[in-house]
Amino acid sequence: MADRPGIGTRAVHTPPAPTPAQAPLGLAVWRTAAWAFGSAQEYSDLLNGRMAGYSYSRIANPTTDAFGTAVASLEDVTGEALGWACASGMAAVTTTIIALAGGGHVIAPREVYGGTYGLLDVLGPRLGLTVSWVDARDPDAVAAAVTPDTRLVWGEVLANPTIAVADLPALAAVAHAAGVPLAVDATFASPVVCRPLEHGVDVVVHSATKYLGGHGDVTAGVVVARPELLHEIATVGITMGPSLSPDDAFLAHRGLATLPLRVRQQCATATALAAALAEHPAVVKVEHPSLPGTADHDLARKLFDDGLYGAMLTVTVPGGTDGAAAYCDAAGLALIASSLGSHHTKLTPVATTTHRQLSAEALARAGIAGGAVRISCGLEDTEDVVADLVGALRAVSR
Ligand SMILES: *Cc1c(COP(=O)(O)O)cnc(C)c1O
16 A cells, blocks of 8 residues: 555546647647756756746747747748747736836827837836837928937827827937837738738737637737847746737637638628728718728828728718717627627727827817717628628717
8 A cells, every 4th residue: 555656646646648740720729837857957048048938827838829920920021039928918018018118218109009009108116117109190290209218119000089190210210310119009900911921021019809819719829020139029928927828829829721712701801891981971980991082092092902901991970979978889790899809899988988088179289070980890701791881870860
């Protein structure tokens, strides 16, 4: 009896799972917090970088690494860039900004995503960050905001909710002339529409909660950059700790296989919907880069893949915030919901929800009317989405 371990011991030290010699087609989920080493020397060698491998999942995990690497390969065909996956889009944003600009000055667009605004404006002072808010459509204004303390220029490929297209090469030229990196949030575009690294951008961040995951069932983020910069960012991330769980990495990774198919379909719907809304007499304004005769259209033709203009658009209906609410309520197929990029078409009445913190004056300056409704086109049939969202205009037509 003495040479046979007790049932408690056998329950803890179960026979090891087989290690298959064949590669699984599905991504393996390494649901473990830590790895065991063959010797004390091995443990020390790994932590000291003398040996490759895994020790602790906050630091690195093969499933989350697979997701980060896969997004890097979508963003960068040269294969040079690396990706770091993390627990949310905001984890990607905060880690990038703190790593590259903590204690320094950041130049950011006025219409930046609300969470990023909160980081820079509310938490910024506690992190020693100073910020200049600029009109990102004016590269001269960005250049004029540079100070000796400037560490980072921040941008968004497509702005929320104006869907303005950033002039990435012009912003990169300004940032590089100041000797600092340009980081952009490319969530609204996805790498199917635009790969910012090809246009001079140094760091790309995504909320993978949106298009990359694509099914509204996972919260995740990712940062992609060339190795030195990515290493700097991931090192800060490992210390701050917003690691992505392997289960969520699996879901986010699974979204990637269908990303191009989904996004192309969603973009086609957005383009058809923008055209249909733009010619409707009740509509005040439609913002989508597919609409010709605008600077955004010309920039999108230069920077985006052929025929793709993103799947986010904003329609302004008459009647201010009441009109926006009536329009959303009149839609049937489209859901009134936060988030974007998933298979569901979603509506956001902008002034009373995502941009509720902005004063009337700030809304006006950002060109956001009370009647603005942001639309994230889903994967329903294009004709059904168009019929629903043109039909809902009856609620605001006189
Ligand atoms: C949603 C979003 C984020 C934040 O992502 P989370 O996954 O919600 O943390 C950042 N930037 C943009 C443009 C977003 O749409």
